Amino acid sequence: MCPPTAGRTSPRTKSRSHSQKGITLSTIDPTLEAFIKAEKERLRHDRFELPFSRAEYQQRQANIRARMEQAGIDLLMVSSPEAIAWLTGHALRWNKGQSPTAWAGTQTLAIRVDNDTPILFETAEHELMIVTRSCIDDYRLSADESLNGTLDNMFAELKAEGWLRGSVGVERWSYVPNRAVGSVIEERLTGAGCRVVDASLLVRAARRIKSPQELAYIERAAGICDAGLTALEAAIAPGVTELELWVEMMRGMVAAGGEPAALHETVAIGPNDLGHAFAGRRALQPGDYVWADPCGVFNHYHANIATTWYLGDPPPEALRLADIQAGAYDVLADVARDGIAVRDVNHALLDYYTQAGVWGLHGWTGGYELGLSFPPDWVGEFVFSLDDPDVDGVFEAGMVTNYESIVNYGMIDTIVYGTDSSRCLSTRPHRLNVVNV
Structure with missing residues (x-):
């Protein structure tokens, strides 16, 4: 069982205003609001038994970092759903590979070669999934699910951590992100001064020998x-x-x-x-x-x-x-x-x-x-x-x-x-x- 995770939501949160486009909405019922809040809090403590021990997930992450060091990769942007699950236990049935353009699939596990704690970039809708069904210790959420909103959040956080430097590996052979989203991510990485390389085979090779x-x-x-x-x-x-x-x-x-x-x-x-x-x-x-x-x-x-x-x-x-x-x-x-x-x-x-x-x-x-x-x-x-x-x-x-x-x-x-x-x-x-x- 993994300990509770820690994360934060981008300040670009959705407004709780009670009016939208000139339409006045009814006041929120405080009793129902309290009920829903209590339900969600209960769910946060309903821990899901992960398929593997925390030690095995950490060993896999160390394996990836060793391969990164050997390949000269400073930052790895893991995007394939299988690899994210293999490294952290985080598994979703909807990964936005063929999503509406308004909901870009940008979920990414960022791994720095010299840091033991990866960062998961996700949307706020999946916070309970992260907290209850993964071994992720650091997650950064975007309430804005658009392409620019999620990437603005991701790149601001990576810059603040000092991770946007050197060689960055991406999974070009993964269907997440799709071609449109992936090209924007690579443009932003290049614009930040990073050298982008394909690390698809590095990630896949790490998973080949089974425990x-x-x-x-x-x-x-x-x-x-x-x-x-x-x-x-x-x-x-x-x-x-x-x-x-x-x-x-x-x-x-x-x-x-x-x-x-x-x-x-x-x-x-x-x-x-x-x-x-x-x-x-x-x-x-x-x-x-x-x-x-x-x-x-x-x-x-x-x-x-x-x-x-x-x-x-x-x-x-x-x-x-x-x-x-x-x-x-x-x-x-x-x-x-x-x-x-x-x-x-x-x-x-x-x-x-x-x-x-x-x-x-x-x-x-x-x-x-x-x-x-x-x-x-x-x-x-x-x-x-x-x-x-x-x-x-x-x-x-x-x-x-x-x-x-x-x-x-x-x-x-x-x-x-x-x-x-x-x-x-x-x-x-x-x-x-x-x-x-």
Whole structure:
């Protein structure tokens, strides 16, 4: 549990005048005003149990500062929702990435390389969220939610702290702030005499190796995902629609302790090529393939497991293909581990598919990083693909990716890389599932 935070609101507060544009408003009822004030005060003391200890958040902040020092960055402006949450616990479902122009998404966690206490710049509407659901010790709020209002407040505070100097890192690959807002922020930084650099990879790299507690949450997420797939399987029958199957999958995941994912967890009838479609109203018929591509989620940590079902008696070729796809997970578990080059793992898998006679018939085959994610995406920075095998980099203990073994059918599992081997998190068998009709 984190101690109470301290912050202040910009003096540019909204007026409490009882007249607006010539319209006279009624006098505020003192009884109701006192009631609301008491309710808010009660909420301020209703502390939310954060997913990690204060010590772990502080360790992450120290990790970031060490990376900043190595990169020659004096001030880091962290803006991606995932990174802010990873560093402080502050997590919002609305981050203003596609907001009205009147409500600019400017929330920023400012980290100085030589200061142990970062400053969160936010709008006043989120004060209770900051106080009760984060480990933030210093926050500065703007009551004015416009672009100029929030930035005037931010830059005045940074100037007063003496932080507007040297090299400043921003996250250009984050969707927050959007392009319009980000360009104004960079113009103001440059105008203050700072040198602006892109620090997106620095921030993302800091999150790549998962702590034991993070791994525990991802393992819990995998169990949640399995529960959803099992619930979906029980509902498969002719005439059932993709959306009806999606509902049963979501019901199963929520019952197992799950929560909303950063992407739509699709259920699709037809070939794997439709995997990026939304679940719709198409109804299952005998002879259909249907596949689901969800993430189970626990404390915003994601585990991706996808599987395919066939309604009726499947062609023998389909079963053979699925067995080949499944065999790749044994190869991955045997070869991929701490210190092994990504190119070596890629070539081991490439040799396996080639010898099985399916290379060239495949879809996208490879993996991407998983972890803490918010909408609109759960796909992390680290990616490996068998179509581009000769890449630099090594696998490290504590990394987590999915692995998509896709030739004709959706088959995905979440992989945890360890010191001596890697392991799949799903307890469901890798196969083409058959539903008798």
